[in-house]
Each structure stands twice: as structure tokens, then as C-alpha cells.
Amino acid sequence: MNIVYLVVPCYNEQEVIDETSRRLVAKLTTLIQADRISADSRIIFVDDGSRDLTWRKITELCIAEPLVTGLRLSRNRGHQNALLAGLFTASESADAVISLDADLQDDIDAIDGFLEKYEEGYDIVYGVRSSRRKDSWFKRNTAQLFYKVMHILGAEVEYNHADYRLMSRRAVEALKEFGEVNLFLRGIVPLIGFPSARVLYERGERFAGESKYPLRKMISFALEGILSFSIKPIKMIMSLGLLVSAISIAMLLYFLIGYFVGHTVPGWTSTIVSIWAIGGLQLLSVGVIGEYIGKIYLETKHRPKFIIDEFIRHETASKDR
Ligand code: UDP
Numbered sequence: 194m195n196i197v198y199l200v201v202p203c204y205n206e207q208e209v210i211d212e213t214s215r216r217l218v219a220k221l222t223t224l225i226q227a228d229r230i231s232a233d234s235r236i237i238f239v240d241d242g243s244r245d246l247t248w249r250k251i252t253e254l255c256i257a258e259p260l261v262t263g264l265r266l267s268r269n270r271g272h273q274n275a276l277l278a279g280l281f282t283a284s285e286s287a288d289a290v291i292s293l294d295a296d297l298q299d300d301i302d303a304i305d306g307f308l309e310k311y312e313e314g315y316d317i318v319y320g321v322r323s324s325r326r327k328d329s330w331f332k333r334n335t336a337q338l339f340y341k342v343m344h345i346l347g348a349e350v351e352y353n354h355a356d357y358r359l360m361s362r363r364a365v366e367a368l369k370e371f372g373e374v375n376l377f378l379r380g381i382v383p384l385i386g387f388p389s390a391r392v393l394y395e396r397g398e399r400f401a402g403e404s405k406y407p408l409r410k411m412i413s414f415a416l417e418g419i420l421s422f423s424i425k426p427i428k429m430i431m432s433l434g435l436l437v438s439a440i441s442i443a444m445l446l447y448f449l450i451g452y453f454v455g456h457t458v459p460g461w462t463s464t465i466v467s468i469w470a471i472g473g474l475q476l477l478s479v480g481v482i483g484e485y486i487g488k489i490y491l492e493t494k495h496r497p498k499f500i501i502d503e504f505i506r507h508e509t510a511s512k513d514r
């Protein structure tokens with residue numbers, strides 16, 4: 194029977210962790226009792242350097258609940274890195290791992306579908322949202338824009354799929370081969386290339402606490418996705434440069450002809466406007482190149498993506514903590 198691990202990254206999730214654990218334990222227990230998965234299956238809560246009581250609560254859960262384990266990172270490294278730490282740790286014991294958010298916005302009953310596909314032989318099963326009705330207008334449209342841009346730039350990402358997915362052990366092993374520091378898992382997983390399937394589900398709202406992805410983080414996450422999977426923006430600068438040069442030559446010709454025909458060039462408006470336009474364009478272009486150089490700089494350092502502080506299981510968690 195397959196050992197399945199659920200990996201749940203948690204950052205300041207004290208309001209939801211108890212309820213989440215209760216629901217996940219119930220789900221896992223049902224699956225174990227129905228002989229769908231092995232009794233050695235576990236839940237790993239990854240504490241991504243929370244500043245609230247999250248880790249304390251995770252430790253208590255580990256003591257009370259045999260199915261719960263806890264992994265603590267040495268500091269906050271962000272959702273993607275926390276997820277990776279959990280996946281790597283889980284793959285040491287599990288045949289398949291399922292990643293999901295701590296707020297249980299993703300319908301956990303989709304797990305049955307995931308397992309079915311896994312048993313059919315798929316190594317990667319993507320949870321895909323059937324609709325975005327429950328999102329705010331803003332989130333829905335910015336998300337749409339993101340997928341369009343990614344598509345135009347040629348990066349393969351699964352449409353309407355967040356990080357709710359099942360991966361077989363060999364898929365996680367393959368993931369380890371990707372050494373990059375600028376981590377955008379949704380872009381990397383399709384590159385693994387093993388057989389993959391989709392399961393549709395309805396995404397609900399966070400049942401307590403607030404989003405750990407404010408607009409600022411969302412934008413930088415989207416940029417991370419775009420910049421680490423496509424070099425088209427840097428190529429576009431070249432085309433833009435050519436275009437602007439062509440326009441300026443055309444303008445030059447136009448003004449020269451005007452000069453000979455006898456029209457005097459009026460005022461300084463056009464001059465000033467073009468100086469600003471070119472200046473802006475140059476700054477923008479340098480900025481794009483800078484973003485890439487920044488990424489290269491980070492990659493060349495080969496810093497660890499996360500450092501594990503502790504890994505506790507029910508068997509080892511002692512009450513005198
Ligand atoms: N998260 C994390 N580290 C961070 C930020 C978020 O591990 O630095 C986790 C968070 O605890 C949650 C998941 O990432 O389990 C998704 O966050 P959230 O639900 O707040 O994002 P949203 O659903 O609003 O996009």
C-alpha cells in the first residue's frame with residue numbers, strides 16, 4: 194500500500210492550524226481505514242519561521258496526534274522554499290506527496306481523485322481550480338493577466354493551478370536535480386516531464402486568519418515566475434531599441450525635409466518630449482537587464498534554499514518541551 198504524505202507550509206497560521214490539523218487527520222484516517230493508503234502515511238506541517246504560536250501549536254499536535262509531524266525552518270524563507278523543504282523531507286519516507294495550503298482553501302476531497310490518478314500511473318497530478326468565482330475581481334483579473342503573459346513569453350504553466358498537487362517519489366527526486374535558487378515551482382514541475390494528469394476542484398475561501406500573500410508579495414512572485422522562466426523580456430529590449438532608432442531616423446528625415454521646404458520647427462516641446470521618452474525607455478531597459486543580473490548574482494552564490502532547524506514526529510516529540 195502506498196505511503197502518502199501531506200505537506201502543509203505554515204507561516205503565522207495560529208488561527209487555522211488546529212482546525213486544519215483536525216480536518217486533515219480525519220481525511221487521512223478515512224483513507225487509511227478504507228485501505229486506500231498505508232497506515233504509515235503522515236501530515237508534515239512546515240513552519241516557515243512563524244513569529245506567532247504556530248510552532249508551539251504544531252509541537253502540541255505532534256504529541257497528541259500520531260499522524261502529525263512537524264518540520265521547522267531556521268527562519269522565514271517564503272512559501273515556495275517551505276514547500277520544497279517539506280517535499281524533500283517527505284520523499285524520504287513517502288511514495289507520494291501532496292502539497293496544500295494551511296488555510297484549506299483547496300478542497301481536500303480532491304485528494305481521492307489525486308490518488309486515483311496516481312494509482313493509474315501518473316507521477317504528477319495537478320489540482321486545477323474549476324472556477325475563480327470566489328476570488329475578488331482584482332485577483333481574478335490579475336491572475337488571468339499573469340497566465341496570459343506567461344503564455345506569450347513561452348513558459349509552460351498549468352492554467353489555474355496553484356501549489357495543490359500530488360507528486361510521486363521519483364518526481365520529487367527529479368525535482369531535486371533542479372538547483373535553482375530563484376524558485377517558482379509551478380514553472381519547474383512541468384519541466385520534470387513525467388506523465389501528468391489534472392483533477393478539477395472548487396477553491397473556497399480562507400476559513401480564518403488573513404492572507405499571507407499581500408499584493409507586494411503577489412507581484413514579486415509573479416515577476417519571479419516570468420523572469421526565471423523566460424528571457425523574452427530581455428530580447429524585447431533589443432527590438433524596442435531597434436524600433437525607437439527607426440522612429441528617430443524617420444523623425445530626422447521629416448524635420449530635415451521640413452527645414453528645406455521652409456517650415457521652421459516650432460518650439461522645444463517635441464525635443465523635450467523625445468528626451469523624456471528615450472530617457473524613460475533606457476531606464477526601463479536597464480532595469481530589466483538589472484533584474485536578470487540580480488537573479489544571476491543570486492544563483493551564482495549557491496546558497497541553501499532552506500535550513501531545517503528541527504523535524505519532530507509523534508514518536509520523538511516529548512511532553513517536556
Ligand atoms: N506561506 C508560507 N510562507 C510565507 C507566506 C505564506 O509558508 O512566507 C504559506 C501560508 O501559511 C499558506 C500558504 O503559504 O499555507 C499560502 O498562503 P495564503 O493562503 O496566505 O495565500 P493566498 O491563498 O491568500 O494566496
Ligand code: MG
Pocket residue numbers: 294296298399404
Ligand atoms: Mg490561501
